[in-house]
């Protein structure tokens with residue numbers, strides 16, 4: 545039975561549970577710590593997001609969902625297996641507006657963060673000596689309250705930083721999102737492949753739509769060039785013998801541009817359908 549660690553709190557918890565439910569797994573109804581899903585031959589362990597890499601790294605659970613930033617901060621024997629496309633954020637340095645221009649300006653300063661390993665490694669690799677001050681959260685308040693000169697934290701919209709009178713400086717330390725992780729030592733079991741294929745299916749069903757259209761024979765090549773699909777579109781002859789029906793996957797965010805382009809080259813009866821699930 546595959547053992548899967550799932551975040552029980554914070555920004556990762558709800559979208560991780562939604563994704564697993566879309567992939568056909570049993571959903572947690574209450575506050576259970578462990579949930580068996582015998583129909584799918586898996587068992588879920590609901591754990592703090594920061595602890596998930598530790599459990600997976602030790603091999604006591606096979607795989608887990610966590611943030612890339614949390615994985616890199618944990619210094620354990622676990623690796624990223626697949627990016628999952630939610631809880632996207634950047635990890636950045638910030639200081640009171642106008643005070644810092646580049647990362648080198650951090651030398652000799654105090655940096656508040658919940659991600660000591662990530663920040664310590666980043667500064668050491670650049671030969672910058674600074675004091676890392678560990679805080680559990682609400683890191684943005686540390687400068688105003690006088691325990692640090694600079695913060696290094698998760699930024700999504702930037703509104704928490706702005707509210708604290710801080711602005712980012714230097715290059716982003718990291719682009720993060722939710723990731724499926726697995727132990728570097730554990731063998732890749734069949735159960736991991738099934739989970740991974742199911743999650744990939746959810747990602748494709750979220751990001752792509754199915755487009756069908758009719759097109760005259762002399763416009764077929766121009767239309768197919770607009771909708772190349774994953775491998776090659778399905779092309780079927782229409783009964784009138786003069787036109788073709790084409791079916792292809794198209795990125796959801798490009799749907800309307802693609803429909804306009806298809807119409808311009810002569811395609812008609814252009815229909816768009818959402819995917820419920822898929823295996824690529």
Ligand SMILES: Nc1ncnc2c1ncn2[C@@H]1O[C@H](COP(=O)(O)OP(=O)(O)OP(=O)(O)O)[C@@H](O)[C@H]1O
Nearest residue numbers: 554555556593611612613614631632633698700720
């Ligand atoms: N505002 C946000 N937008 C997107 N992702 C975020 C945001 N805040 C945190 N994350 C991401 O979510 C993951 C876990 O962070 P989260 O803040 O949920 O955990 P935590 O700070 O340990 O828990 P809590 O805030 O509940 O104490 C990290 O990978 C982080 O990058």
Ligand SMILES: O=P(O)(O)OC[C@H]1O[C@H](OP(=O)(O)OP(=O)(O)O)[C@H](O)[C@@H]1O
Nearest residue numbers: 681682683698699700701702703704705
């Ligand atoms: O750029 P924004 O959209 O403002 O989001 C970023 C903020 O969200 C997270 O905080 P969270 O709510 O998890 O609180 P925490 O700092 O206590 O973890 C993160 O630590 C930042 O503070």
Ligand SMILES: [Mg+2]
Nearest residue numbers: 554555681682
């Ligand atoms: Mg948080």
